[in-house]
Amino acid sequence: MFDGEPDLGRRANGVAAFDTRPLVLPEPLLVEIGYMLGSRASASAEADFLRDVADGLYTVESIFRWCVGALAERLGITRVATLDTRHFPVVKPRHISAFTLLP
Template identity: 35%
Template sequence: MIVCDTGPLVAAALSKDPDHHRCVELFTGLHLAQREMIIPSPVIAEVGYLLATKASPHVEAGFLESLANEDFHVEELKVSDYSRMAELVEQYADLPLGTTDAAVLTVTERLNIQELATLDLRHFNVVRPKHVKALTLLP
């Protein structure tokens, strides 16, 4: 299993994005290996907004169809996740970390997942999860 942050999902959908090819390769490889790709629910709104504004509503709809087709597993937040997210937002206020990134980290911890698909090295190279020394960041 791997948790997916916003950046790679957007880059994979936008052919002119500088990270497009490596993100497409990542998701293709994960799909072929039948690895479960988990998207924390707050990531969906960010991806949808960015696809609609940087590409088109048609591209946004394609992403939503991929969720309907279960190409990804959407992980809803639990009530207990919000306390951990608040703790992370406070702890990393100088970054600032923000709600979505806090949700991504919280889901990796709760599901005990070490791999994270992200382009956000600024945040995820700094934050320290509770369950492992550091996350393995891909691509």
């Protein structure tokens, strides 16, 4: 039961059964899920979740580059300082064809 909504768990399982691709989890959410499982379920549930993450059951996505990209887009910035030259180019701004990555 979730906050007085006994139907919520069933509906959530239905969503998971509908699409068998790995769920995408933002990195910061891993900490929250781990904490909730450890404090509200058990250490074993938390360990099972972390094992599932390690086994690739979930796709873990860094949100940092997306936040930086969204802010740069909002402010009209065209050049971004980053050391993430391998992953940052996938961020596609709407106001220019691509960010100029520095250094």
